[in-house]
Amino acid sequence: MSRTHIQIDVKWCPPKENWICINTDGAVQQDVAGCGGVIRDQIGKWIAGFVKNMRFSKDYISELWGAYEVLKFARSKGFTMVELRMDSSVVVGSIKGEKVVL
Template identity: 30%
Template structure:
């Protein structure tokens, strides 16, 4: 393991970035999801939170992604970078034959919504580069209504959004990749 600097990065000019996350508290039997869309300057476009109830973490991740993709579709964004810290979901989306019988309708919705965006990139990021989506997902546990759209960042999230826009990084221990000979 080697220390690396990890940060949220602005998308290229003309692209939007969707970060989503799911949150699961198995002991309490609660799950939630959330995420946000930012423009190529790092500015907040829209955010969302969803209270889910008793589902597993993978299902919470897929719900959050679906919610974010629906917003991207409604806003007619032509180019979207999707960042997730759920590697299993990124891998499933990257495999065209992938399916999951437990959450197939949700997962299929995500794949359909992705196919309707002209330019899409799906990327796995470390949790530290997804902290705004993580905080939104966690806040979904306490909300009274099922789904909330945030036209501006909640006050407690403002410093994190600003740090991301400024390129503030944090240190993380990452595996060292050894090239093949």
């Protein structure tokens, strides 16, 4: 079986004016799980960040937990105009209320 490599250039793009941007991710490796995220304003200025260690989790749960933690934090700070960015299509679908098949 041959593999094809595709290069994808990724860059951060600012959110709309008066919005904040949240980037979050989660991962599991050798039964160690964690998640983290960063909050930035419309010009890319760092507002806050977090990391969380979890004893054990599945990839989906660590991704979902990261989104939950950072959205909870943003809400506690009074942010209402929030753009959440993450790389888990399963979690994004789940947040949108779509049926999740794991």
